[in-house]
Amino acid sequence: MSVFDTLKERGYLEQCTHEEEIRELLESGPVKFYIGFDPTADSLHIGHFIQIMVMAHMQRAGHIPVALIGGGTTMIGDPSGRSDMRQVMTQERIAQNGEMFKKVFEKFLTFEDDRALMVNNADWILDLNYINFIRDVGSYFSVNQMLAAECYKNRMEKGLTFLEFNYMLLQAYDFYRLHEDYGVQMQFGGNDQWSNIIAGVNLTRKKSGADVYGMTFSLLTTSEGIKMGKTAKGALWLDAEKTSPYEFYQYWRNIADADVEKCLALLTFLPMDEVRRLGSYKDEKINESKETLAFEVTKMIHGEEEAVKAQEASRALFKGGPDSSDVPTVTITAEELGDGLDILTILDKAGLISSKSEGRRLVQQNGIAVDGTKVTDIAQVFTPDDFSDGLLIKKGKKIYKKVTVA
């Protein structure tokens, strides 16, 4: 089966410019393709992971991924899918973030023997000459068409700066340069990138007269159409420092029934018959599929060891009761503990609450249990004796935190 069909079958594919030609191209030999990543944060989140999976599938099929770091384009900020202007970042931050990205990519792709490349568009964008650029590139764009593009539409109401309006030209120019300098023939991206990708395809075709293509992939959304990967603390990060493996595991363990099959197909390498089998489970049995999903995805991001730990911790907590050593742990000093601390202070130190009032509310609403016993008194004090094995605090139904004394 060709990669094209694989990508299609697993549900990555959303739109493509020339289906027949693309299929042929991909079957005829190694193809260089690129995906852009804007280094606006120092870690990648789950949305980027889909793109990484696509690169991995493609590399496995012998094609060559080019990961483009948008060091230059980030100076402008992509208005797609944004209702407000992006924050402008310093060049140092951007470069630093780009480095972090590469580390993640290396887990899924091999960069050996140029089997994958990583380039930064700052290399050609930063010293563009304005007049030359608008003459060479700007003349190929129709403002009328641009304004009709989906990505600018919702900004027409809120206001769109000229700075951001130029983003499309730069991304299109990227494709042109990558084609000229590296022989890149295709651009991939999230479905929100469709307008920008077409712009690049059109520009390159017009300027170089070459056949280049574009494809977009589904954004990870829930069955209700909401973007996935949002947690209470923000995005679901791939960096263990920002989202612990346990939290990460729990996110997938708690996914909606309807999304299980889609996630398995998009986020794991499990064979499709397996995916379909797991996705067809009903009622309580689908929990098994969710475990598989959570385990597989966690394994890919954080490694097998962490995945096993996360799985054991979660099984122990939910099935066998509150007794596990692999729960996120917070350590306080004996000095801080003194002769004992009240529950609100402990919750605060454990990072479970953002204010004492919140803690009060939780206790009053029966949302806190310590070592399996509900705490009902907001003044309850825990002494060093209670801490002999550490305290296992349960907040709500699913959040556990262990507090130990050092």
Added chain:
RNA sequence: GGGAGAAUGCCCGAGUGGCUAAAGGGGGCGGACUGUAAAUCCGUUGGCUCAGCCUACGAUGGUUCGAAUCCAUCUUCUCCCA
């Protein structure tokens, strides 16, 4: 550059001098029910040394016994004209 309007709690959005820690909705959190799902229902949602106090309606200053509400200046945003 000229003119008109807007700024309220996490978000949207009521509120035009005391009854406003501020309606309503969304989201979040907790509880019930469950399958660590969804839906539903109930409660809660500024902070604290919590029957009380403090801080809050873009910013600063003013009027008043009393201001989110009135006045002045400033800031930001939107719209119309150029």
